[in-house]
Amino acid sequence: MQKRRIVITGLGVIAPNGIGKEDFWSALKEGRSGIRPISRFDTGGFKCKLGGEINNFKPAYFLGYKGLKNLDRTSRLLCSAAKLAMDDSGLKINYDNTDDFGVCTGTTLSALWNIAQFGKELIEDGPLFTNASLFPAMVINAASSQVSIKFNIQGFNTTISTGYSSSIDALKYAIDFIRMGRIKAVLVGAVESLSLANFLGFYRLGFFAGINGAEISCPFDKRRNGVVLGEGAAVIVVEDEEYAKERKANIYAEVKDIGYCFDSYKIGRYEPGAKGLQESMKKALSNSALNITDIDYIGASANSVPEQDKLETIAIKDVFGRYAYNIPVSSIKSMIGETFSAGGLFQIAASIGSMSRGFIPPTINYEMRDDECDLDYVAGASRITRINNVLINNFGPGGNSASLVLSKYH
Numbered sequence: 379m380q381k382r383r384i385v386i387t388g389l390g391v392i393a394p395n396g397i398g399k400e401d402f403w404s405a406l407k408e409g410r411s412g413i414r415p416i417s418r419f420d421t422g423g424f425k426c427k428l429g430g431e432i433n434n435f436k437p438a439y440f441l442g443y444k445g446l447k448n449l450d451r452t453s454r455l456l457c458s459a460a461k462l463a464m465d466d467s468g469l470k471i472n473y474d475n476t477d478d479f480g481v482c483t484g485t486t487l488s489a490l491w492n493i494a495q496f497g498k499e500l501i502e503d504g505p506l507f508t509n510a511s512l513f514p515a516m517v518i519n520a521a522s523s524q525v526s527i528k529f530n531i532q533g534f535n536t537t538i539s540t541g542y543s544s545s546i547d548a549l550k551y552a553i554d555f556i557r558m559g560r561i562k563a564v565l566v567g568a569v570e571s572l573s574l575a576n577f578l579g580f581y582r583l584g585f586f587a588g589i590n591g592a593e594i595s596c597p598f599d600k601r602r603n604g605v606v607l608g609e610g611a612a613v614i615v616v617e618d619e620e621y622a623k624e625r626k627a628n629i630y631a632e633v634k635d636i637g638y639c640f641d642s643y644k645i646g647r648y649e650p651g652a653k654g655l656q657e658s659m660k661k662a663l664s665n666s667a668l669n670i671t672d673i674d675y676i677g678a679s680a681n682s683v684p685e686q687d688k689l690e691t692i693a694i695k696d697v698f699g700r701y702a703y704n705i706p707v708s709s710i711k712s713m714i715g716e717t718f719s720a721g722g723l724f725q726i727a728a729s730i731g732s733m734s735r736g737f738i739p740p741t742i743n744y745e746m747r748d749d750e751c752d753l754d755y756v757a758g759a760s761r762i763t764r765i766n767n768v769l770i771n772n773f774g775p776g777g778n779s780a781s782l783v784l785s786k787y788h
Contacts, residue, residue, distance in 0.1 A: 382557045385787060387627040388467025388615030390459035391727050394430035394608050394714045398462060403731035406739035407760045411713045413595060413606050419574040424581060426588040429572050430608025430715030441528070450515040452488040453524040455611035456569040460525045463565060467615040468627055471530055480533035480561045482552045483522035484544030484568040486719045491573035492516045521569055525613075533561050542679065542774035543638065544568060545722025546782050549616065550636045556618050563617035568723035572609035580607055583646075587682055595716075596743035597680035597709035598687050598751040605681045608715025612723035614730075630730045634668065634767075634783035637661025641777050652689035652696075654779035655679075655771060659697045662781040668767060670698045673705055673783075675738050677725040677770040680709040681716045690771060691751045706763075708741045708756040722772045726784060729768040733786040737762050 389399050394412025396402035405412070415421075416429040432455070438446055440458040449457065460481075464471075471479055492515040499508040514520055519537035526535045534555065538548040545568040552564035570576075580586055584604075587593050591603030622629055638661070641654030663670065676694060680687040687709075695702045710728050711717075717724060728739055737760045744757035766786045773779040 383619035384553050384556055384616055384633045385619050385622050385629045386614050386616055386631045386633065386730065387622050387629055388463040388469060389630065389727055389730055390462025390466060390613045392432060392435065392455050392459045393610045393612070393724060394432050397435065399466070399727065399731070402727060403735055406710060406713065406728055406731060407735065407737050409713070409740045409742045409759055411742060413713070413715055416572070418572055419577070426581060426586045426593055428588070428593050428606050429577070430606060430610070430717065431572055432610055449524060450492060452485070452569055452571040453515065453521040455571060456483065456521040456567055456613070457525055457528050459611040459613040460529065460565055460567060463613040463615050464529065468625070469563065469615055473530070476530055476532040478533060478562040479531045480552065480555060480564045481522055481525050481531050481535045482538065482548045482564055482566050483525070484538045484548040484719045484723070485518060485521060485570060486539045486541055486544055487576040488521060488569055488571050489516055489518045490575040494575040522567070525565060525567065531565065539719070540778045541776050542718060542721060543772040543778040543780035544719035546636060546770070546772050546780035547638065549633065549782065550638065552616055553633060553636070556616065562621045563615060565613055566616055567611065567613040568720040569611035570609055570718045570720045572607060577607060580605065585683070594743055595682045595712050597678065597682045597712050597741055598691070598748065598755045599744045600746040600748035602682040602684055602687060604683060605716035608717040610714065610717055610720055610724065612720060612727050614723065614726060629787040631733055632785045632787050634785050635662055635665035636780060636782050637665060638780040641779065643777055646775050648685050648689055648775050652693040654777060655690065655693040655773045656696050658779040658781040659693065659769065659771065662769065662783050666783040668783060670701050672767050673769050674765045675732060675768050676705055676707040677729055677768055678707050678709040679721065679771040679773050681711045686774065688750045691753055694753065702753060705754070706738050706756050706761065707753050708739055710739050712742045722770065722780070725770045726782070729770060729784050732765045732768065736764055738765065
């Protein structure tokens with residue numbers, strides 16, 4: 379039996395370098411960075427001062443003022459992106475059809491700040507004087523739940539927390555629901571918010587650029603020495619092709635298929651041969667029925683960590699062979715930072731822009747060649763070209779790898 383075709387009909391983006399899809403796409407095309415000095419908390423005691431922080435974010439513009447004070451920053455980001463995606467898709471949800479729609483969100487670190495604050499008050503003020511309003515947002519599914527509450531979506535609500543691959547894993551979960559005929563459309567989202575708690579965690583692990591080199595996000599460049607942390611939210615509306623055609627929705631792209639793998643190596647460490655990423659790319663290509671020569675662009679997971687960027691280059695060459703040198707590869711994390719669970723959704727949003735507007739986003743800050751990273755990284759400036767098929771990678775230390783083939787809708 380032929381598989382149901384899964385399509386993307388709506389997109390909402392709240393990114394460090396652009397709020398709304400058009401601003402985000404323009405920033406990518408222009409190579410405009412959203413990495414700037416952090417203002418949300420004091421970085422005076424740290425060597426690292428930069429982040430992909432979202433400025434000028436006014437959630438009331440998207441959500442109104444009613445109930446806004448009950449939403450933490452993470453929920454405000456995700457609900458705003460969801461509103462943009464729903465408006466973009468023309469999706470109308472009411473009490474008669476609410477069971478036909480679901481929400482699936484990838485997030486991992488966003489609850490840390492509320493947990494830290496609640497714990498601090500618990501110790502300093504005692505259990506009887508803690509701020510009860512912090513408690514609901516301590517659970518990791520809070521932001522996803524708020525989307526369902528805000529927009530009356532009752533089909534299902536799920537949060538996926540698999541670290542770097544959370545976005546694509548959430549999309550896979552949603553696709554399975556649609557293909558089983560259990561749901562018609564899903565809001566697939568991802569969100570991470572910048573806070574002192576997650577900043578401190580990465581800093582103490584020595585994961586940041588600026589600790590042992592220049593504080594710059596420069597994937598694949600020889601000067602790379604760690605990540606610059608970012609934040610933001612992205613939401614896409616995915617649905618069965620027949621349902622999208624029935625309601626005359628604008629279709630951006632088709633999700634061909636997804637491959638994923640857990641390499642079972644060591645927590646917080648990279649598998650030396652990137653075998654998990656290789657396997658996820660092979661599965662995605664095989665399941666999509668495309669050849670390696672059909673891929674026009676690879677949206678890389680590279681985040682300016684020396685080992686990660688080298689391993690992704692190795693994995694691409696192992697999967698694509700000599701043809702790897704013919705495929706443009708770039709990392710938008712050079713412009714928005716490492717947004718962790720949200721990275722995959724931002725890459726999907728960027729790839730939709732690439733197909734719609736005919737350009738490949740650049741890897742900015744790429745200046746010094748590394749002999750171990752020797753592919754075409756679209757250095758410095760975007761490239762005007764026609765894009766039909768994109769391969770998107772997500773992986774990091776810890777074992778989870780996921781790859782997605784996204785195609786222009788025909």
